[in-house]
Amino acid sequence: MTDFLRGVRRHRGHTGKPHTHPHFHGDHTGGDIGEPESDHTHNHEHDHAYNHEHGHGHNCADERNPLHSPGQGQENSHSAETMRLEVMEDILAENGRIADRVHECLHAKGIFCINIMGAPGAGKTTSLIRILENLKHLTPYVIEGDIESDIDTQTLRKLGVQTLQINTGGACHLDAPLIEKAISDMPLSERGILFIENIGNLVCPAEFKIGEDMKLLIATVTEGSDKPYKYPLAFEKADGILVNKVDLVPYLDFDEAFFMAGIRALNRTVPVFKVSGRSGEGFGEVVAWIESLAEQKTASH
Amino acid sequence: MHEFPITQQIIRIAEGKTREAGASRVLAVSLVVGDQSGFIGDSIQMYFDAISEGTCCEGAVLTITHVRPKLRCTACGLLFERKPFSFACTGCGADGEPTEVGKEFYIDHIEVVPGGLDHD
Numbered sequence: 001m002t003d004f005l006r007g008v009r010r011h012r013g014h015t016g017k018p019h020t021h022p023h024f025h026g027d028h029t030g031g032d033i034g035e036p037e038s039d040h041t042h043n044h045e046h047d048h049a050y051n052h053e054h055g056h057g058h059n060c061a062d063e064r065n066p067l068h069s070p071g072q073g074q075e076n077s078h079s080a081e082t083m084r085l086e087v088m089e090d091i092l093a094e095n096g097r098i099a100d101r102v103h104e105c106l107h108a109k110g111i112f113c114i115n116i117m118g119a120p121g122a123g124k125t126t127s128l129i130r131i132l133e134n135l136k137h138l139t140p141y142v143i144e145g146d147i148e149s150d151i152d153t154q155t156l157r158k159l160g161v162q163t164l165q166i167n168t169g170g171a172c173h174l175d176a177p178l179i180e181k182a183i184s185d186m187p188l189s190e191r192g193i194l195f196i197e198n199i200g201n202l203v204c205p206a207e208f209k210i211g212e213d214m215k216l217l218i219a220t221v222t223e224g225s226d227k228p229y230k231y232p233l234a235f236e237k238a239d240g241i242l243v244n245k246v247d248l249v250p251y252l253d254f255d256e257a258f259f260m261a262g263i264r265a266l267n268r269t270v271p272v273f274k275v276s277g278r279s280g281e282g283f284g285e286v287v288a289w290i291e292s293l294a295e296q297k298t299a300s301h
Numbered sequence: 302m303h304e305f306p307i308t309q310q311i312i313r314i315a316e317g318k319t320r321e322a323g324a325s326r327v328l329a330v331s332l333v334v335g336d337q338s339g340f341i342g343d344s345i346q347m348y349f350d351a352i353s354e355g356t357c358c359e360g361a362v363l364t365i366t367h368v369r370p371k372l373r374c375t376a377c378g379l380l381f382e383r384k385p386f387s388f389a390c391t392g393c394g395a396d397g398e399p400t401e402v403g404k405e406f407y408i409d410h411i412e413v414v415p416g417g418l419d420h421d
Contacts, residue, residue: 084411094310203339226386262388
């Protein structure tokens with residue numbers, strides 16, 4: 001954390017004066033298209049160790065105290081009329097704090113939490129159903145996140161799974177406050193696994209912690225083998241990746257080597273499972289892996 | 302879309318700092334936004350003008366410093382910007398791995414008018 005702050009302070013040397021940055025975002029998730037910043041000169045290196053685990057979760061607000069004692073920020077007055085206040089606060093810190101609270105609450109109840117992410121149509125619900133079919137030892141609970149409708153919730157309830165629907169009414173991801181409210185409405189009385197199916201979206205869900213133990217990404221061969229290169233954050237943040245619809249490979253030009261090279265560059269150790277939601281192929285192995293992790297995490301209950 | 306609640310949060314943080322300092326009005330808010338943070342500066346700007354109305358941030362100038370994402374080479378340690386459809390190091394060609402550079406999303410500082418509250 002102090003490395004982060006040190007880096008930031010050095011960085012501030014470039015940013016002291018208010019200035020504007022005409023800016024064009026070709027693809028904000030990848031930084032791989034377009035020339036966003038041809039007219040600005042912030043090519044600073046950031047050569048400090050910058051490897052803390054929790055991408056957005058770092059809580060600058062709490063960590064900055066050793067460096068910023070109260071009132072210190074007021075030293076940099078620009079003039080009698082204006083005063084500069086150092087803030088250095090991660091804008092997602094509040095979401096991160098709530099996510100930590102959700103995680104603690106679930107842990108206390110013996111619940112292992114899996115955040116299921118993937119594009120619309122990747123087969124998140126179908127994969128979830130296959131996982132539930134194969135689950136042997138732990139009680140499943142589900143929170144379904146959708147912009148609208150409760151189609152998936154109805155399907156899961158018919159299977160006898162305790163399922164709660166969240167409709168975000170347009171919002172593109174679930175965030176920690178939504179989950180904190182949702183779990184307060186669920187009994188979660190037995191040790192088990194809470195599956196949270198996030199909004200179908202390969203971008204935003206990766207940015208928000210919701211208190212999960214594991215982010216499970218459902219990718220598909222039909223989306224194309226370039227997805228790790230175009231949506232790197234989702235692949236970088238995943239703790240497990242299912243490559244769904246492998247039964248369709250004979251009909252596609254899916255370049256598995258290119259796809260896997262992208263995943264490995266972003267995430268060297270993430271387990272990758274080839275599955276077919278349609279046939280059920282591969283899910284036995286997925287569930288054995290999930291259950292062993294969940295058993296370890298909830299063993300004390 | 303998701304910049305709306307985030308912009309509310311930015312204004313809440315700025316209001317808190319302004320209050321703590323006993324100041325009344327915010328003239329400028331300076332953000333650092335990594336291109337891989339998932340938040341779009343232009344969108345924050347649009348919401349900022351609307352949401353700040355009636356708050357101490359009304360009329361404040363929002364400045365955004367963008368940070369390009371960088372990978373670190375696993376072989377030579379170079380920090381580099383990736384080329385499209387590649388993670389290869391621009392120095393030696395080995396694979397780069399993700400870093401936190403480009404994922405920043407924080408308020409760096411604000412500029413306020415000192416005093417101006419009741420005790421002014």
